[in-house]
Amino acid sequence: MQPIKSELTLTQQFELENLKRLIPQVKREDLEELFIEAMVQKFYAQNAFINEIKQQHGQKIREK
DSSP states (O other): OOOOGGGSOHHHHHHHHHHHHHOTTSOHHHHHHHHHHHHHHHHHHHHHHHHHHHHHHHHHHHHO
16 A cells, blocks of 8 residues: 555644554554544544534424
8 A cells, every 4th residue: 555644634644653653563554544444434423423413403494
């Protein structure tokens, strides 16, 4: 897998480097894959939360 740092924000790069220092026995590629998966899951969780808020807001409008 090619380095992905250019696609990460500075905060994400910092978090990734901290993870690499905390878990030296994990292969670098594996850690990058886990980090990407965590970011994807975070995105889906945020999206689900936003959709829930939109749905609640839509219900309030319909009730009025």
